[in-house]
Every structure is written in C-alpha cells, then in structure tokens.
Amino acid sequence: MSDRWVLAPGGGSRARALVISVLAPALALGLALIVQPEHELGAASMFLLAVVAASVAGGIWAGIGSSLLGFLSLNYFFTEPLHTLRVHNRDDVVALVVFLVVALLVGWVVARAVAERDRATRREREARLLNLIATKALSGEPLDRVLSDLAAALVDALRLASCEIHAAAAGRTYEVRRTRPGTADGDAFDVPISGGDVGFGTLTASPPLREELLPEDRRLLEAAASQIAVCLERARLDAEIAAARLEAERSQARAALFSSVTHDLRTPLASIKTAVTSLLQVGVRFDPAQARELLQTVLEETDRLNRLVGNILGLAQVRSGALLPVKDPTPLDEIVESVLHRLGTRLAGVRVRTIFRDAPEVPVDPVLIDQVLSNLLENAARFSPAGGEVVVSVAPWRSGVQVRVADQGPGIDPDDRERVFEPFTQLGVSGPDAAGGSGLGLAISRAIVLAHGGRIWIEGTPGGGTAVVFELPVRDAAPVPQEVAAREAPS
Amino acid sequence: MTRVLVVDDEPQIRRAMRTSLEAHGYEVRTVGTGEEAVVAAAEDDPELVLLDLGLPDLDGTDVIRRVRSFSEVPIIVLSVRDRQADKVAALDAGADDYVTKPFGVEEVLARLRAALRRRQSGEPSPPVHRFGELEVDVGRRLVTVSGSPVHLTKTEYALLEAFVTNAGKLLTHQWLLRKVWGHGYAEESHYLRVYVRSLRRKLGDEASAPRLILTEPGVGYRWIG
Numbered sequence: 001m002s003d004r005w006v007l008a009p010g011g012g013s014r015a016r017a018l019v020i021s022v023l024a025p026a027l028a029l030g031l032a033l034i035v036q037p038e039h040e041l042g043a044a045s046m047f048l049l050a051v052v053a054a055s056v057a058g059g060i061w062a063g064i065g066s067s068l069l070g071f072l073s074l075n076y077f078f079t080e081p082l083h084t085l086r087v088h089n090r091d092d093v094v095a096l097v098v099f100l101v102v103a104l105l106v107g108w109v110v111a112r113a114v115a116e117r118d119r120a121t122r123r124e125r126e127a128r129l130l131n132l133i134a135t136k137a138l139s140g141e142p143l144d145r146v147l148s149d150l151a152a153a154l155v156d157a158l159r160l161a162s163c164e165i166h167a168a169a170a171g172r173t174y175e176v177r178r179t180r181p182g183t184a185d186g187d188a189f190d191v192p193i194s195g196g197d198v199g200f201g202t203l204t205a206s207p208p209l210r211e212e213l214l215p216e217d218r219r220l221l222e223a224a225a226s227q228i229a230v231c232l233e234r235a236r237l238d239a240e241i242a243a244a245r246l247e248a249e250r251s252q253a254r255a256a257l258f259s260s261v262t263h264d265l266r267t268p269l270a271s272i273k274t275a276v277t278s279l280l281q282v283g284v285r286f287d288p289a290q291a292r293e294l295l296q297t298v299l300e301e302t303d304r305l306n307r308l309v310g311n312i313l314g315l316a317q318v319r320s321g322a323l324l325p326v327k328d329p330t331p332l333d334e335i336v337e338s339v340l341h342r343l344g345t346r347l348a349g350v351r352v353r354t355i356f357r358d359a360p361e362v363p364v365d366p367v368l369i370d371q372v373l374s375n376l377l378e379n380a381a382r383f384s385p386a387g388g389e390v391v392v393s394v395a396p397w398r399s400g401v402q403v404r405v406a407d408q409g410p411g412i413d414p415d416d417r418e419r420v421f422e423p424f425t426q427l428g429v430s431g432p433d434a435a436g437g438s439g440l441g442l443a444i445s446r447a448i449v450l451a452h453g454g455r456i457w458i459e460g461t462p463g464g465g466t467a468v469v470f471e472l473p474v475r476d477a478a479p480v481p482q483e484v485a486a487r488e489a490p491s
Numbered sequence: 492m493t494r495v496l497v498v499d500d501e502p503q504i505r506r507a508m509r510t511s512l513e514a515h516g517y518e519v520r521t522v523g524t525g526e527e528a529v530v531a532a533a534e535d536d537p538e539l540v541l542l543d544l545g546l547p548d549l550d551g552t553d554v555i556r557r558v559r560s561f562s563e564v565p566i567i568v569l570s571v572r573d574r575q576a577d578k579v580a581a582l583d584a585g586a587d588d589y590v591t592k593p594f595g596v597e598e599v600l601a602r603l604r605a606a607l608r609r610r611q612s613g614e615p616s617p618p619v620h621r622f623g624e625l626e627v628d629v630g631r632r633l634v635t636v637s638g639s640p641v642h643l644t645k646t647e648y649a650l651l652e653a654f655v656t657n658a659g660k661l662l663t664h665q666w667l668l669r670k671v672w673g674h675g676y677a678e679e680s681h682y683l684r685v686y687v688r689s690l691r692r693k694l695g696d697e698a699s700a701p702r703l704i705l706t707e708p709g710v711g712y713r714w715i716g
Contacts, residue, residue, distance in 0.1 A: 306593055310573075326576055328709060329681060337698035338706045354699060361681065366709030367575050 020058030021065025024050035029073050040078045040092075044099050047074060051103045055110040063107025071100040126220055129157045133227040143235050144174055147228065151178040154205065154224055158217050161185045161208045167193055167201030169232040170239035174201070184209040191221050195229035198236075203228060260424035260439065264308055268301035275301075311440040314371060315423065318447040325365035325451050327476060332359060332401055333394045335366055339373040340392075347377060350384045350407075355393035359401040363476045368448045372456075375441035376405040376468050383409030383466065400454065400474050406467035417458040421446045445470070450480040492518040493607065496537035498528040498554070499569070500547050508541065511596045525549025532558045538610070539603060544570040544581065552584045559585035565606035569594065575709035582663045582710070589661055589710075605659030620655045622703065622716030625694060627655045636695060646671060647690050650683075654704065654714040663711040687712060 028050035032043035047070030055063035075085055079092040087093050132153055136146045151163040161183040165176040185206035193200045203225045207213050213221075275294040279286065286294070317323035333356040340352060373392075380390045388408040395402050412420060424439040449456040449470045456470035495517045497508045505521040512519045520535060522528050525546040532540060540558065544551030555566055568581045571592045578589045587609075588602050618630035624637045629652060634641045643651065649671045653662070664680040672682065687704060690696075696703040703716040 302593065326574070326709075330708065331684065334684070334698065334706055335708045337701075338708050340699045341701060341705070365575075367573065370708055 014061075017058040017062045018065065020054045021062040022069065024054035024057075024062070024066045025069035025073055028070065029077065033077065040074070040095070043078050044074060044095070047071075047099070048103055048106060051107045052110050055107040056114050059115070060108060060111035063111050064104065067100060067103035067107050070103055071096060074099060122216065125157060126216075129153060129220065130223055130227070133224055137227055137231040137234075143169075143172075143231060144176065146231060147174050147176045148178065150224065150228065151176050154178075154221070155180050158205065158213070158220065159208070160205050162204075162206045164204040165193070165201065165228065166204070167228070167232055169200050170236045172235075180208075186211055189213050189218060189221065191218075191225040193225045193229045193232065195226075195233040198233070200229055200232040261312065264424070264439070265305070268305040268308070271301040272298050272305075308440065310371075311375075311444045314368075315440060315444045315447055318368075318444065318451050323368075323451075325368055325448075325479075327363040327365055327452070329361040329363050330366050330369075331361050332364070332369065332403055332472070335364075335369050336373055336392055336394060336403070339370055339377060343374060343377055343381075347381050347390070349386055350381045351387065351389045352377075353389060353391045355391065355395075357393070357395040359394050359396045360474050362401050362472045362474055364452055364472060365448075368451070369472075372445040372448050372470065373403070373405075375445050379441055379468070380405050380407035380409070380466075383407055385409070397471055400471045402469060402471045404467055404469045406461050406465060408461075408463055408465045411460055411464045412458055412466050414460070420458065421456075442468070453478055453480055455480070492516060493539070494518045494520070494535060494537045495603070496528065496531050496535065496540045497521045498525070498531075498540065498546070499523065499543040500545070501543075504543070507596075511600075515600060523547075525551070525554045528554050529557045532562055532564065536562075537564060539607060540564055540566045541599070541603070542566055542568050542586070544568060544572055544577065552580050555581060555584040555586050565610055567599070567602055567606060569599065578661075578707075578710045579663050579665070582661060583665060587660055602659070609657070609659060620658070622655075625703065625716060627651060629656065641693050643690070643693060646686055647693070650686050650690060651694075654712070655716070658714045658716065661707060661711060661713045665711075667711065 025047060028046040029043075032039075032046045036042040047066075051063055051066045051070060054066035072085070075087060075096055076083060079087050079096065080089055087096065133150055136149055139146065147165050147167070151165055154160060154163045155178050160180065162177060162179040162185050164178075165174060167174045186209045188204050188206045191203040191205070193203055203221060205213065205217075205221050207217075275297045278284075279291060279294055314323070333354070336354060336356075340347070340354070377390065377392070384390060384407045390408075391404075391406045393402075393404045393406075395404075421442045423443040445468075446456050449472070452472050453476075454470055454472040456468065459467045459469055461467050493516075495512055497505060497512070497519060499505050499508070499521070500523045502523075505523070509519045509521055520531060520537065522531050523546075525548045528540070528542065528546075529549075531537070542551055542554060546554065551568065551570065555568075558564065558566065565587045566585065567588045567590060568578075568586045569590050569592055570577065570581070572578075573591045581589055587606050590599055590602060618628060620627045620629065626633075626635045628634070632648060634643055634648070634651065650667065653667055653670045664683055665677045667683055668676045668679060671686075672679070676682065687706075688698075691698060691701075691704055694703055698706060701715065703714065705713045705715045707713060
C-alpha cells in the first residue's frame with residue numbers, strides 16, 4: 001500500500017504533514033482572533049476550513065493533527081472560562097465534541113478524495129508512459145534512438161535527475177544517458193534488463209539529490225526495463241533471422257554453382273565420350289565424312305572443356321588472391337590485336353572493327369587481360385547476328401584507358417546487367433547459339449579487371465546491342481577487393 | 492630419319508605423340524623423367540627435343556639448362572603452364588619455342604618443322620632471306636619490298652636482322668633488347684614496341700592480321716614470314 005503516496009503527494013515527507021497540521025490551525029486561530037474574537041461559531045468554521053486545507057495539502061495525518069489542534073484551540077480561546085482547558089457550559093462541551101467529530105470526518109473524507117484523485121492521475125501517467133514505451137519498442141526506429149527516447153521519457157515522468165541504459169544485444173552495445181538539467185544525482189536505483197535467461201544489461205535511475213524513489217516509481221522502472229528487454233530480444237532475433245537467411249542464400253548459391261559446374265563439365269565430357277565410343281564400336285563402319293564429323297565434335301568439345309577449366313581455375317585463383325597480376329606497361333591495342341589474331345576462325349561469323357585512339361601504356365598482366373578480351377570477344381561473336389559488326393575500341397579515359405567491346409546482338413536488360421557478372425549466369429540463352437558459353441567469362445573478366453584496380457560494366461548500345469566496357473588505371477593501382485566490388489554499381 | 496626425343500611424365504601423352512610423330516616419319520624416343528631426358532639427350536644425340544616442364548624429378552627449366560650445357564639441339568617446351576613468367580623463364584633458359592597444352596598436333600608439327608629448318612639452314616646463314624614480297628639481304632644490308640628499297644634506321648635494321656635470322660623462333664623481349672640494344676637495356680621493352688611498330692609500318696605488316704611479326708603479349712615476338 002502506498003501510504004507515503006497518500007500522505008505526501010508530489011513526493012513530500014512526514015515533516016511536511018506535521019508542519020501543515022500545525023500551520024493551518026494556527027492561521028485559522030489568528031484569523032478568528034483578529035476578525036471575531038468573541039464569536040465561537042465563526043472560529044469553529046475557520047478551524048474546519050483549516051482542517052480541509054490541511055487534509056488537501058498534507059494528507060490524512062495533517063487532517064487529524066489540525067482537527068485536534070483546532071479542538072484544543074476552540075476550548076482554550078473561545079469557551080468559558082477563557083484561557084483554560086476547562087469547560088463550564090454543558091452546551092459548549094457538546095459543541096466541542098461535535099466539532100472534533102465533524103473535523104475528523106471531514107478531514108478523512110477530503111484526504112481520501114485527494115489521494116484517490118492523485119492515484120488516478122498517477123495511474124494514467126503510468127499507463128501513458130508504458131504505452132509510449134511499447135509504441136517506441138515496436139516503432140522499428142533504430143534501437144539506440146528508441147532507448148534514448150525511453151530514458152528521456154522516464155526522466156520526465158518520474159522527475160529523475162538522470163536515467164542510464166547500458167545494454168548489449170546482437171553484437172552491439174548501447175550506452176544511453178539522459179539527465180534533467182541542473183539536478184544532481186541522488187542514490188541510484190539499478191534494474192536488470194533481462195528476458196528469460198538472457199541478461200541484456202542494466203537500467204539505472206537516479207532521483208534528485210536527497211530524494212528517494214517511491215515504490216511505485218520502482219515498479220514502473222521495472223516495467224520499463226522489461227519492455228526494453230523485449231526490444232533487445234527482438235533486435236537479437238532479427239539479427240539471427242537475417243544471419244540465417246544470408247546463410248541460406250549462400251548455401252543455395254553454392255549449391256546452384258556446384259550443380260552448374262557439374263553440368264558444364266559433364267556436358268562436353270558426355271559429347272566426347274559419345275563420339276569416341278561410336279568410333280570404337282566393333283563391326284560398325286563409318287564413311288570418312290561421318291568419322292570426321294564425330295572427331296570434329298571431340299575436338300570442339302575438348303576446346304570448350306579447356307576454356308571452361310581455364311576460366312574456373314582462373315576465377316578461383318584471382319578471387320582467392322593466389323593469382324597476382326604480373327604487371328608490365330603494355331599498350332592495350334597490342335593485346336587486342338594479338339587476341340584477334342589468335343581467335344581467328346572463332347570470330348569468323350562477325351566483322352570486327354577496331355578503333356585505337358592514342359592511349360597510353362597501362363601496367364597490366366598481358367596474359368590475364370588477354371583472357372578478358374578473349375572472353376568479351378567470344379561473347380560478342382556468340383550473341384551477334386550472322387555478319388554482325390563487333391567494334392573494339394581502345395581510348396584514353398581520365399587517368400586510365402578504356403576498352404569497349406560492342407556488338408549488335410539482342411542486348412541485355414538493364415536489370416540483368418550486373419547479374420551477368422555472377423558466375424554461371426546465362427540469360428535465357430538456349431539453342432545452338434549458347435554452345436560453348438560457360439557463364440564464367442564475365443565473372444573471370446571482372447575478377448581480373450578488379451585485380452588490376454580497374455572496373456568493368458555493361459552498357460546498351462544505340463543499336464540495342466551490348467557493350468562491355470572496362471577501364472584500367474595508368475598508374476599502378478592496388479587491386480579492388482573482389483567481394484566489395486562485386487556489389488559496386490556501374491556508373 | 493629425324494630423331495625426336497619426347498619428354499613427358501604422362502604415358503597417354505607419350506603414346507599420342509609417338510603415334511603422331513611416327514606417322515609423319517620421325518624416329519621417336521620417349522622418356523618420363525628429367526634425369527632420363529638429360530641422359531638421352533647426351534647419348535642419343537636427338538635432332539629435336541619436345542619437353543614437358545612438369546616432370547616428377549627435375550623442373551623442366553633445369554633440364555633445359557643442363558641440356559644446353561652440352562648441346563644446341565632445338566628444344567620445344569610443351570606445358571600446361573600458361574603464365575608469361577613460365578614462358579619467359581623457359582625461353583631464357585634456352586628453349587627455342589613454347590607450346591601451351593592442350594595443343595593441336597598440327598601446331599606442334601609446324602613448330603617442330605620450323606625449328607628443324609632453322610637448325611639445318613642455321614650456319615652458314617644464307618645472305619638473302621625471302622618472305623613473299625619482302626627480301627632481306629643480310630650480306631649487303633639491303634631490304635626491298637616488291638623490288639623497291641625500304642629505308643630503315645640502323646636500329647630497325649638490326650631488329651629486322653635479329654628476326655629474320657631467327658625465323659619461327661619465339662624471341663623474348665629481353666633477348667631482342669640484348670641483341671639489338673645491348674646489355675643494360677633488357678628492361679626497356681617499350682623501346683622494342685616502338686621499333687616493332689615502325690618496322691611493321693615500313694614493311695606493310697598489320698598487328699591484327701600479321702604476316703611477318705607476331706606479337707606474343709607479355710613474352711615477345713615471333714617472325715612468321
């Protein structure tokens with residue numbers, strides 16, 4: 001029960017009740033003596049008023065105290081014989097007793113009504129505060145802001161000198177301190193913040209110096225602490241769910257990658273084995289043209305397998321950092337020319353046009369950049385219509401050199417232009433055009449360009465085709481981290 | 492018959508190479524280790540060596556050095572290693588050519604014939620080299636295309652001579668720089684690029700469709716005229 005609350009609303013004390021219970025009747029006596037020194041009834045009314053006032057201001061004990069003092073004062077100052085506590089007149093005795101009973105009853109009723117009103121006010125404030133806390137907790141705002149707002153609300157509502165929250169959840173720590181300006185801290189009250197078996201931290205509330213927290217205040221602080229625990233628990237679960245989802249996505253990606261690799265490695269092997277076992281069949285005679293066709297299959301599929309293995313190994317090496325570019329200042333047009341010469345018949349279906357503007361030499365690993373250009377040119381040729389034009393340009397660009405390979409193929413949807421750099425991404429390609437593509441060419445190209453400190457991206461061409469563009473810095477640059485850059489948006 | 496030594500630790504490759512080479516009329520000996528290779532190169536005196544770099548006992552580059560200590564036999568490296576550093580190391584150790592595995596047999600045969608031609612025509616070098624329209628008279632230091640003289644600077648001519656007297660051979664940047672500019676210029680590969688470019692221009696050769704000088708990026712050049 002909250003007798004202190006009833007007696008001393010607003011955080012007063014017993015001393016205050018005592019002072020009021022003396023002061024109120026004293027004032028009433030003074031007034032009565034000055035205004036109507038001979039009038040007993042008037043004095044009694046004054047004292048009753050004092051009792052009401054004392055009960056409102058100081059609670060029930062102040063009411064009782066002022067009733068008794070009023071009773072004694074009436075007896076001493078207003079009943080015959082004056083200035084003694086004796087009473088001659090029987091009517092006076094009755095009047096005094098009636099006064100005392102009425103005063104006590106009035107005091108009690110008034111004090112109870114006031115206390116009831118205070119309790120109601122307080123309950124409403126508590127409810128508002130808890131509601132605020134719960135709303136905040138669910139607001140989805142950043143947790144440090146939520147905690148800071150809660151601390152401020154507690155300082156306000158409980159008239160604290162300061163409120164601190166120290167907590168840790170989901171790998172983060174939260175340190176919040178809110179204060180009321182110009183108020184020194186009194187004795188701190190600590191409430192553990194915990195949910196179930198998990199301890200998250202502590203809520204520390206300090207009333208102003210030389211004041212104490214009421215039990216209601218403490219209960220309210222405990223309720224706040226458990227709300228804070230709910231917030232932190234939610235943050236912890238959110239973090240766990242996010243981690244689990246990421247892990248699931250990763251393992252799904254790994255599984256997809258693995259099944260792609262398996263498929264892409266097995267397909268050429270299957271063709272080779274089919275062709276060779278056909279030729280080795282006992283008692284079957286192929287005419288020379290048929291035999292040659294089967295052998296041609298073996299050759300093409302072997303080349304395909306070789307390119308695929310080269311790209312897989314290269315990607316793994318570059319990404320793991322096992323393959324560092326051996327850089328040598330090299331004109332990129334020279335590498336382009338060499339690649340065009342080497343690819344020769346593989347580019348037979350398209351017309352290749354080169355545009356070389358005076359670009360400076362760039363420090364590159366020629367073998368790796370050769371691999372990038374081979375991949376880009378093979379892609380361009382594969383997706384070009386028969387006789388389509390592939391334009392390769394090398395030009396100076398800011399502090400580097402830009403190489404652009406543009407085709408007249410069907411183009412790539414802007415939304416997919418980043419995705420195609422993921423390993424084993426082939427966009428809706430099927431039929432004979434897709435043959436020989438491993439879905440690794442762009443992935444390894446990006447890994448190599450990043451290892452040179454450059455960047456690579458895809459643009460559309462005015463004719464609706466695809467242009468793959470990469471830039472390499474003229475100054476020897478540190479490699480761009482593979483993971484970070486994979487997410488970097490192209491500009 | 493031309494004797495060819497095939498050094499490879501993979502029996503399948505040895506078998507395939509033996510079958511192909513014998514079908515083209517070469518006499519083939521195959522060995523599987525570096526030590527055997529050095530011994531065979533000394534005892535059998537082969538006319539050409541096809542060498543794998545990844546041997547179980549010795550590194551292929553060491554095999555080249557040891558063979559070079561007593562023999563000038565042409566050595567063609569056949570290797571799965573495709574980094575330019577490996578190529579340059581093997582060529583600098585004394586290999587004549589480098590073919591990356593997996594290879595087409597016809598490519599190996601072409602390189603093999605070129606190396607044997609160089610060896611047979613090696614010394615004394617004929618004074619006049621003809622490559623289609625181009626004629627290089629090493630004795631009189633005269634270069635003509637379709638009969639009309641081509642004016643070359645002293646360095647351009649030295650470079651051209653280095654090429655034509657090593658036709659078909661993969662020449663590293665370092666080797667060419669030493670040969671043409673001398674020691675102390677071995678790292679200045681951009682000199683080489685500038686002169687190769689002007690030589691190509693004057694001889695009417697194109698880098699993207701070369702008929703005379705083929706670029707091996709990061710490694711060097713090969714005269715394919």
